[in-house]
Amino acid sequence: MRIILLLFILLTTNHLLAQTGVLKGHITANNEPLCYASVNIKGTGKGSSTNSKGHYEIKNIPAGTYNILVTCIGYEPETISVAINRDEPVVYNISMKEKPSKLNEVVVTGVSRATQLRSNPVPIAVMTKKDIEQHVNNNIIDAIVKGVPGVSAVTTGPNISKPFIRGLGYNRVLTLYDGIRQEGQQWGDEHGIEIDQYGIGRAEVVKGPASLTYGSDALAGVINLIPYIPNGDDGKLNGDVITDYHTNNGMIGTSVGLSYKKNNWKYAFRATTKTAHDYQNKIDGLVYNTGFREFNLSGIARVDKSWGYSQIGATLYDNRQEIPDGSRDSLSRRFTKQVYEAGMDNIKARPIVSDDELRSYQITPLHQRIQHYRVYNINSFKTGDGSSINTTLGFQQSIRREYNHPTMPEQAGLYVVLNTINYDIHYNLPTFGGIETTAGINGIFQTNRSKAATDFPIPDYNLFDAGTFLFAKKSWGKVDISGGIRYDNRHITWNNFYVGTNAETGFGQQVRLPDTSGASLQFPAFKHTYQGFSGSLGLTYNISDRLLLKANIARGYRAPNITEIGSNGLDPGAHIVYLGNRSFNPEFSLQQDIGFIAYLPNVDIITEVFNNNIDNYIYQARLNDANDNPVIIVPGNSTYQYQQSKAWLYGAELTINLHPQSIKWLGWDNSIAYVTGINKNQPLIAQYGDAAKYLPFIPPLHIRSALKANLPGTYGVFTKLNARIEADAYTNQNRFYALDNTETFTKGYTLFNAGLGFTIKQAKTASSFYEFFIQADNVFDTAYQANLNRLKYFEYYKASPNGHTGIYNMGRNLSFKVIFHF
DSSP, X not given: OHHHHHHHHHHHHHHHHHTEEEEEEEEEETTEEOTTOEEEETTTTEEEEOOTTSEEEEEEEESEEEEEEEEOTTBOOEEEEEEEOSSSOEEOOEEOOBOSOGGGOEEOTTSSSOEEGGGOOSOEEEEEHHHHHTSOOSSHHHHHHHHSTTEEEEESSTTOEEEEETTBOGGGEEEEETTEEOOSOTTSTTOOOOOOGGGEEEEEEEESOOXXXXXXXXXXXXXXXXXXXXXXXXXXXXXXXXXXXXXXXXXXXXXXXXXXXXXXXEEEEEEEEEEEOOOEETTTEEXXXXXXEEEEEEEEEEEXXXXXXXXXXXXXXXXXXXXXXXXXXXXXXOBBOOOSOTTTOOGGGOOBOOHHHHTOOSOOSSEEEEEEEEEEEEEEEEEXXXXXXEEEEEEEEEEEEEOOOTTSTTSOSEEEEEEEEEEEEEEEOOOBTTEEEEEEEEEEEEEEEEOSOSOOSSOOEEEEEEEEEEEEEEEETTEXXXXXXXXXXXXXXXXOEEEEEOTTTOOEEEEOTTOOTTOEEEXXXXXXXXXXXXXXXXXXXXXXXXXXXXEEEEEEEXXXXXXXXXXXXXXXXXXXXXXXXXXXOOEEEEEEEEEEEEEOSSEEEEEEEEEEEEEEEEEEEEOBOTTSOBOXXXXXXXXXXXXXXXXXXXXXXXXXXXXXXGGTTEEEEEEEEEEEEEEOOHHHHHHHGGGGTBOSSOOOOEEEEEEEEEEEEEETTEEEEEEEEEEEEEOOBOOSOOGGGSSOOBOOEEEXXXXXXXXXXXXXXXXXXXXXXXXXXXXXXXXXXXXXXXXXXXXXXXXXXXXXXXXXXOOXXXXXXXEEEO
C-alpha cells in the first residue's frame, strides 16, 4: 500500500510540474544589455532580474496567459501579454526606452510615501550608484559634495567630513542610513558620519527644512544614504570585490559584497577595510596624525510578499582615526609630537616627527576610536484600497574614545557611550477624492553615559523625542500640491555630575554620590522640555512633461543639542573647550524656495533660489577676555562659547548640463552654488561692526564644470569607455565671522581633476566583468586651504618663516579603483 501511495505522489508531482512553463529572454536599451532590470508576472509573486548580460529566466510558471511588467530605474516601464505553455520555453526579448525626463524618477526621502521627483515641490537631488562610483573619494560625503550643488562639508583631514546644506550643518542636517536617522555624537567638529562608503547604492539629498516627516535636526535638510542590494539570477550567488588605492596618503581600500536571491527573499552582505597613513601637500609635506584605519560589516535580509515586505539590517563600524594638533618646530616648520601631559608639555620643545612615523600605517597613541553598531527592522503592510502601514524600529550604539594622554596612551580622555532607539509608524490612508494622506508618529529614545574618561565636555543625559505629523498631497491637472503639519516634543534631563581628581594619575574622573567630597559640580542637574510646530506647503506646476515650476514654504524646528545647552569641558579630539547655555530656545526657520526645472533634449537646466530666516540661531564663537586675548581654560586648546541670535541666509544654485543629441556620447555639466549668512545680532554688530556681520561656516561661491565623454560600443575587450575633465573653483571668502578671530579670510582656488573608466568584458557566456576607474585630483598640486577645513586654524605661532600658517588641504592624488562583478 505504501509503494502504491508513493507511486501516486510521484506521478501527481510529475503531472503538476508538466503543467508549468518557462519564460526567458534578453532585455536591451540602446542596443546594449540592460542589467538589473526587474521582470515580474503580475498577480503571481513570481519574477526575476536580468544579469550583467541582460538575460532573465523565470521557471515553474503555471500554463496560462499573463501580463508581464518590466521595470528599470531610468527607463519607461513595459507591460506585455505572454501565453505560457508547458511544451517549450517562451522566449521574449524586450528593448527598453529611456525615460524622457529624470523628473519621473521615484524618491523616498522627505515624503510620506514613494513619489515621483517631478511632483515634489521640495528641492531634492539624487546620486545613483554609478554617479558615486565614478568619483573615487575618501568618504561618501565627499562624493555628495562633488555631485550635489549646495552641499559642502567641514573637514578634519581626508576621512572626516561633516555635511552642510546651504550653509547649515551639525545637528541641522539629518543623515539617514536606509531611512533611519544616524546618531553618533554628531555635535563634534571632528565627528564624521559612521557609514561604509562602498556599501551605498543611492543617495537622496533634501535641501531645506524637512522637519515635517523627520522632526528636530532636519532643519537644514536630509541626506539619506540607501544601501546597495544587488539583483541577480534566482538561486545564484552574486557579488563584487572592490580594490581602491590612493597615492597621496597610501590609502588602501578593500570591500567584498555578496548577494543571494531565492524566490521572494533577498540577502546582501558586505565587509570593508580601509587604511591610510598621513596625507601630504607641497606646503606642509606629510601632515602628522591624519592617518586612519577603518573596518565595516553590514548585512540585509528582505522578503517581498503579497502583503508587503519586511527587511532586517545590521551594521558594524570601527574606525581608528588619528588626532592632529598642528604643533611644529618654529623654524623648520616640521611637525612635532606631544610626549608629556599638559602640565609638563612645552610646545616649543616637542620632538620632531620622523619621516618613518609620517609614512607609517600604524595608528599613533593619540587617536580616537569610534565604534558604531546598528540593527533595525523596516516593514510595510498593505491594508487594501492602496493603503498601507509602515513601521521602523532600530537600535544603535555609538562608542567614542579619544586618547590624548601621551604618558598613559591606554587612558581615554573622552569616553562616551550613546544608545539610541529609533521608532516610526505611519499610516498611508486610502486615497479619497484624489488626496493622498499620511499620518504618523516617530522619534528617538536616547541615553548618553561617560565611562572611564578624564575629560567631560557633556553630561550624562536621557532624551526622549516624539513627534506626530499629518501630510497630504493632491493633483489638479498640471498642478501638484503637497504639505502638512507636525508637532514635536523633546524631553531632556540629567542629574548632578561631579568631577574630581584621580589620586593615582592626577587626571580628572567622574565622582558619584554620595562620596563627592573634594569634587566639583561640573554639570548641575537639568530638566527641560522643548516643543514646537513645523509645517510646509508647496506646489509644482507642470508646464509640460519637461518643464516644471516649483514653489515651497516651510517652517522648520530644531531643539538645541547637548553641547549647545550643557557643554562645560574639553573635547580632546577637537582641541576645543565648549561652553553651553541652558537658557537657549529652539530654533525655528521660515524658508521659501522657488525652482525652475527644464529637462530638454539637449540641455538640463535647474534653478533653485532660497530665502531662510532663523529665529534663535545657535552658533559657536571663540571666547576672548576683556583685553581681547583668547580665554585659555585648558592649555593648548581654544575656548568656544555658544551664542544665540536671529540669522538670515539666502542664495541660489544653478545647474546647466549640456548633452547634445547629435553627439550623444558627449556631455558638459556645470553648476554654481552661492549662499550668504547674515548674523542678525544687532547689539553685537553695533559694538563690533562688520567683524560680527556674517555667520560662521558659510562656504564661498562654488563653481564646478565637468566635460564628460561616454563612448558607446565595444573596443576589443573594452566597453563602456568614459572620461572626464573637471574644474572645481571656489572664490575668495571675505564674508566670514571675524569676531575674536573665530574665522579668517580664505583665498580662492581652482582645482583641476581628471578621470578615466572602462569595463573589461569576459567571455560571452560569463556573467562576471571588471570595472576600472583611474582618477587624478588636484592635477597641478595646487596649495590651498578650504574655508571649511578645520586644520586651517591649527597654528601655534603668530608668524611663519615661509609665510604660511595653519595646515593645508591634500595635494595631488592619483587613485585607482577596480570592481570585479561576479
